[in-house]
Amino acid sequence: MDHTAEFRRWKAQCLSKADLSRKGSVDEDVVELVQLLNGREPYFTTSSCAGRIILLDGDINGFEVQKQNRCWLLVTHKPCVKDDVMAALKKANGDAILKFEPLVLHVQCRQLQDAQILHSVAIDSGFRNSGITVGKRGKTMLAIRSTHGLEVPLSHKGKLMVTEEYIDFLLKIANQKMEENKKRIERLYNCLQHALEKENITNARPKEKIKDKNKSSYTRKKKRNPEEAHSKCFTEENVKECENDDDLGISVTIFPEDY
Amino acid sequence: MDHTAEFRRWKAQCLSKADLSRKGSVDEDVVELVQLLNGREPYFTTSSCAGRIILLDGDINGFEVQKQNRCWLLVTHKPCVKDDVMAALKKANGDAILKFEPLVLHVQCRQLQDAQILHSVAIDSGFRNSGITVGKRGKTMLAIRSTHGLEVPLSHKGKLMVTEEYIDFLLKIANQKMEENKKRIERLYNCLQHALEKENITNARPKEKIKDKNKSSYTRKKKRNPEEAHSKCFTEENVKECENDDDLGISVTIFPEDY
Numbered sequence: 001m002d003h004t005a006e007f008r009r010w011k012a013q014c015l016s017k018a019d020l021s022r023k024g025s026v027d028e029d030v031v032e033l034v035q036l037l038n039g040r041e042p043y044f045t046t047s048s049c050a051g052r053i054i055l056l057d058g059d060i061n062g063f064e065v066q067k068q069n070r071c072w073l074l075v076t077h078k079p080c081v082k083d084d085v086m087a088a089l090k091k092a093n094g095d096a097i098l099k100f101e102p103l104v105l106h107v108q109c110r111q112l113q114d115a116q117i118l119h120s121v122a123i124d125s126g127f128r129n130s131g132i133t134v135g136k137r138g139k140t141m142l143a144i145r146s147t148h149g150l151e152v153p154l155s156h157k158g159k160l161m162v163t164e165e166y167i168d169f170l171l172k173i174a175n176q177k178m179e180e181n182k183k184r185i186e187r188l189y190n191c192l193q194h195a196l197e198k199e200n201i202t203n204a205r206p207k208e209k210i211k212d213k214n215k216s217s218y219t220r221k222k223k224r225n226p227e228e229a230h231s232k233c234f235t236e237e238n239v240k241e242c243e244n245d246d247d248l249g250i251s252v253t254i255f256p257e258d259y
Numbered sequence: 260m261d262h263t264a265e266f267r268r269w270k271a272q273c274l275s276k277a278d279l280s281r282k283g284s285v286d287e288d289v290v291e292l293v294q295l296l297n298g299r300e301p302y303f304t305t306s307s308c309a310g311r312i313i314l315l316d317g318d319i320n321g322f323e324v325q326k327q328n329r330c331w332l333l334v335t336h337k338p339c340v341k342d343d344v345m346a347a348l349k350k351a352n353g354d355a356i357l358k359f360e361p362l363v364l365h366v367q368c369r370q371l372q373d374a375q376i377l378h379s380v381a382i383d384s385g386f387r388n389s390g391i392t393v394g395k396r397g398k399t400m401l402a403i404r405s406t407h408g409l410e411v412p413l414s415h416k417g418k419l420m421v422t423e424e425y426i427d428f429l430l431k432i433a434n435q436k437m438e439e440n441k442k443r444i445e446r447l448y449n450c451l452q453h454a455l456e457k458e459n460i461t462n463a464r465p466k467e468k469i470k471d472k473n474k475s476s477y478t479r480k481k482k483r484n485p486e487e488a489h490s491k492c493f494t495e496e497n498v499k500e501c502e503n504d505d506d507l508g509i510s511v512t513i514f515p516e517d518y
Contacts, residue, residue: 112371116393131390131402134375143390152411153432161428166420173412 003138007110010139011044014108021047027077029182030105033189037107040196042114046141047106051181053080053174055088055154058095079175082168093158098167100150100174102181103127103188109140118142121195125188144188148181150174262397266369269398270303273367280306286336288441289364292448296366299455301373305400306365310440312339312433313358314413316351338434341427352417359409359433361440362386362447368399377401380454384447403447407440409433 015038019025026034027050037043055074073096074080074088089096109115115132122130122144129145152170155161162170274297278284285293286309296302314333332355333339333347348355368374374391381389381403388404411429414420421429 112393129388149410151409153429156428161425162421169415169420170412
């Protein structure tokens with residue numbers, strides 16, 4: 001089987017399978033992005049998380065515990081208020097940690113070139129920790145990741161180490177990050193649409209069909225302005241935002257700006 | 260010029276240039292790793308940070324400020340004590356944030372295949388956010404990154420939002436993460452050596468020559484046991500550690516374990 005045929009088979013297989021995540025469905029904030037990618041011949045998404053605030057309870061050795069052994073006290077993809085966290089913290093008996101995790105999206109790509117286009121769009125949209133993986137069997141995957149996190153220890157052996165006022169302050173920051181993350185997802189969607197048009201990457205199937213198929217599970221909340229979308233893509237502001245986080249204060253022999 | 264000759268030219272050019280980082284030299288904890296990579300034909304490092312604890316003072320809008328406008332109140336690549344942070348915090352008049360940032364290493368690779376080998380070693384050593392970038396001009400870069408961070412807001416408009424006891428608690432965690440990061444760097448070094456031998460990737464120049472060259476600026480602190488190095492590479496513990504952070508609780512249609 002040639003590579004394109006094999007990719008098509010993988011894609012069909014993947015998209016026909018049940019969603020194996022805890023939640024069992026794609027997060028609302030990335031449904032459109034996931035649909036846009038899955039609707040194009042060279043891409044399909046294999047996992048996604050739109051971004052979330054989570055409260056984990058580790059054992060008393062904190063970071064050493066395996067993630068799968070941690071107890072999830074709270075998970076939300078929406079802005080979060082102090083009372084929710086205070087209630088969840090009552091169940092903590094180890095070292096509780098509050099985290100904001102931005103978008104993570106894994107996209108399998110037909111060819112390296114397709115991954116390069118998507119990677120470039122992701123970086124331009126502010127997802128600077130994105131990167132390609134090429135497997136031994138030729139599977140090419142792009143992981144879209146942001147540098148934009150938060151990880152705050154809150155309790156030790158069940159004892160709260162901070163004040164309620166601090167938690168309130170912290171949640172304002174976490175909610176702001178959530179908002180900024182949503183903006184970046186919008187920007188990624190718009191830039192991707194623009195890039196796919198430019199590269200003339202055709203739909204895998206008629207757009208209407210996809211929309212119909214997903215109508216029941218998702219209603220578009222916000223109408224995008226296509227003009228806004230295009231003008232948003234390559235403004236100076238974006239370019240600034242796309243500067244690598246790693247280029248400050250670290251040992252640089254030469255930092256390739258145009259690699 | 261063919262690709263290999265062009266790569267050699269880039270490499271020679273890069274390694275002959277001055278270190279442009281603030282610090283002006285490679286961090287002690289990654290000197291050996293950087294030397295190992297630069298001593299092999301298909302690789303050279305373009306930037307590195309071994310891992311650090313930093314205290315930043317942002318403006319009062321916190322996260323919105325450009326990183327380059329932030330004031331660095333404290334930077335250390337060594338374990339950190341409360342008094343240092345308390346002293347540095349006195350200079351904060353915005354929103355101070357304490358961060359632990361693990362190893363970040365950018366390595367330019369001759370070919371995609373060379374990047375794949377290094378990427379695989381990085382993932383196996385616990386650097387799960389690593390990824391390849393392939394530029395338009397064919398430059399192939401691997402960014403080695405860990406998921407292993409910490410980002411904690413400490414003050415708001417110059418006012419400390421947490422207790423000294425909390426800062427003490429927080430620094431214990433940050434120092435533990437620093438220690439774990441060092442172990443991962445050691446593991447990466449050992450696994451890389453093993454992989455290079457297996458792939459039969461030869462030295463770019465005789466090993467002794469490199470060591471001699473760097474003797475003046477660096478003295479090896481700890482003798483590695485080669486047997487330990489090999490046995491460390493593919494233990495069950497490592498495999499567990501290498502499970503993707505993203506595979507819990509996120510929307511998964513299918514997660515490719517063997518891509």
